[in-house]
Amino acid sequence: MANKKNRWLMPTNTDNLRMIIAQGLISSPDGFKKYYSDVLELFIGYVPLFKNRIQPDILNNVISETEGLTQCILEFDLSLIQGLGKTIDGSCLVDITLKDVENDTIDILLILAPIPISCISKVIFKTNADKKSFEEDAGLYSNVPLNELNLHHTKTDQKLFETKAEITDYPIDKFKSMELEIVKDIDYNKVYAFGGMLANLFYFAKNGIISNDTFLSCSLEERIATEHDFSRITNYFFSSKESENSKSLYNGIVDIAVRHNNFKEGIIEFLESNPKTVNMANKLRTFEAISDKPVSEEFSEAQTSLGKVLLMLFHRENTEALMEYNLNIFTEEDYLAFAVMFGIRDKFIKVPKFLRESKDLQNFISTKMAKYAHENLNSQIKFKESRRPLTIMDMLKNDRFKEYLAKELKIENCFQTVVPKSDYHVVKGKPVFEGIVMPKFEILEEKYFKFMSTQMPKDYNKYLDKYNKVK
């Protein structure tokens, strides 16, 4: 009989779990905007996992900060993580290769944070009532999608929450007194900004080929070679070293979007600190004040792409508000620049719920953010890639899906039908081809963009289901 596989468990409380889902990562406490004391603060910078059982003092600790907290346990799939972890040997922490963990006798494993939520195989609740309550409460928030999580409660797993068992060799105070090598700080603002940008690029990939290609490139963490403004913004994440004025201006603005709590304040201060950009600051001040000029006129007068981006960032308060806005003077590149800057400013946590519920998106971006964070740390941790969500443009490569979408959105005029070159003769005014000749449906890019840029499709999962049926 095969040996039963070990289970790797991290206890926490449901308030922290909600935040983990919302931010998209199991991070160290400094990656949480709101954090309730749990095991993540025992070994700062590491995610501690316990093998098969959790000692009572640790379980009690995760609900000790305030009244009314509820315990839950995250079970991890270690096969999705590679590299080096740490474990306790006596009173020391020693390295251990993750692939050797299964055959070792260790009880505790520390993995360098952050870990993507795609590595959570199960969320275990003590009671069915706790599970139900967590599911229902998720509906009270705009950023707690549960569609890619396996919520779980069984009588057997209830034993994992027993707090009567004896304390092991590792009482909680011993953990707290252990010395860890100092882990380099992770720039979580930048990591979450990267996630927000990717999510927005996924959404705006609907607009056309340039948009789709940009999402694909950023998904592969590739620099974009074009000189469009949006590429200057996306390349901020891929070790840009340019120092030309325009580029440093972009970097400065993106940096404020990444870090400043009050974006408008930060931008005005930044632009006013440089005589060359004071004019731009004044325009934004006027835009923000009571004005009798229509907004469309202000956008028309903006002479640069950056000017339009800044106006939009002042005009619309979040990504969802951006998605609802369109003007026929905007190009596909304009929308891309808006999308990336809004994603960066608002971070992954503010991605609209309908978008986060797109199949595979949450896990995909979570893995990308974790990967990005570890690459910046030069850590040896690697995660198995999550499946990339298909974009609408990906699906549109299939002619039957083209036909479906054209009818569904009533946009037949955005496509043309091309019949391959072949011999034919005319019968009663109709061309008749010899053999089987399949017509091809092609997108009329300009018309398609003009239509799609004004649409806010929220039916991604429905389209994907249809695609999976017709492909």
Next chain:
Amino acid sequence: MSVKDGEYVSTTMLAKSIQLKGSDLVELLHDRGWTKKEGKHRLLTDKGIEAGGKYKSNDNGDKWAIWHPSIVETTTFKTEIIGTMSQIKRRFKLPGVDDLNKDQDKVLRLPEDGQFLIVGGPGTGKSVVALLRTMKYNKNNDYAFLTFNNVLLSATKQLVEFSLNSFTLDKWFNAEYKNIFKESLYKYDANNSGYQKPNYSEVIKRFESREIISQSLHIIIDEGQDKPTKYYEVLMHFGIENFFIVADQNQQITEDNSSRQELTDLLGLEVEDVIELKENYRNSHPIGLFSSSFFTDLSSPPPNLPSISKSSLGIPILYEYSNYQDCVKMILREADRDNRNLIGVVTANDDVRDAYVEKLETTELNLDNPKPIISTYSSKDKKAPNINFAYSGIVVLNDKSIKGLEFDIVFIMIDGFKVYNNDMDSMKKRFYVMSSRAIKKLVLLKSENYNDGVESILPKDDSILRRERLNNG
């Protein structure tokens, strides 16, 4: 003109006649309060019937609304339905986990049964946690969400996307009272041509003569400070045991009110059991700073302001004007700049309110977007407010009606506000409530002839209130 039934058409056919999808018109009629959903049927409301809706039925007893095709030509239909089509729909936005602080989390973790008091200043999210709590337990169908006034009730009902069992405090209790004593709590006073305030001590005596029957009902009360403690005592005699009250004693606008301490004692709570929400999430720092200059409550600090603004962006502004038509144009242009906004125009009395409504409705300007809906309400109207908070537009209200509401932009029309008996505290409280309604921008407008005492309570510091002359030309 009487019209034969045969000439009437279904909602779908009516929609076709104005190039609308049937489902869109169905939704608009519902949003504008012309129809209501009961089970699988959409029934006409009084408003829908008044507008001209009728029923058609089949042999199975099913009935549905029908309309005369000419209804699309009526002013009511054009204003309320066609006009609404250009407006942007607004909804109560669920918060993100990160948007709530630990105090608010604590409120959401409170058990379903018990007595709870949540206090906090404007913009601290009291109403948000009250609504979230209602959503959380609403499925148990044992809830009543109660508000002080009709306007707040109407706004709350329209913004949430679930069926909210909600009433005004008076209306709900009067219905319960009538149920028991077969008479209204409110007696008509012919001498004063109005209803008398109930004598709660007498009501308590009446209840004392009966056995108290414990009720499982949970009541959630928004703006609970505006009812006297006797009101709550009556509820307790009525058998209510589960109270969730949100309140702010600095926003008391009635003479019959309860202080934080009174509510704490009444609910039998220890001081430390009261949950205080301290962070102001609604206002920007400049608006919050302006509002806090009207804070009068010595027993508790004002809510914490958002992080300080160095750039002076968004400082409230006081315009002095010579022609109030300029103010009207300014409001209409501002509404046009972002047609998603809900704009509040706050007035001191019905005369000023009526004048602005009339001017806003009749002034024509070249605008980017269709002219916004102008709506208003006065408590003297004695009927449900005809304001749709689920759509953007301009709402003109007297300051007594705006408590608990929030607007993207607030214009306060100072003319008409008058300080009586040198009672600056009362005026400050009114300005505290009015100014703290604004999310994005706050503008005050004052005629050059105004001289009724408000100027002396306005901040003199230019970094808190800028002053400019308005001349639109």
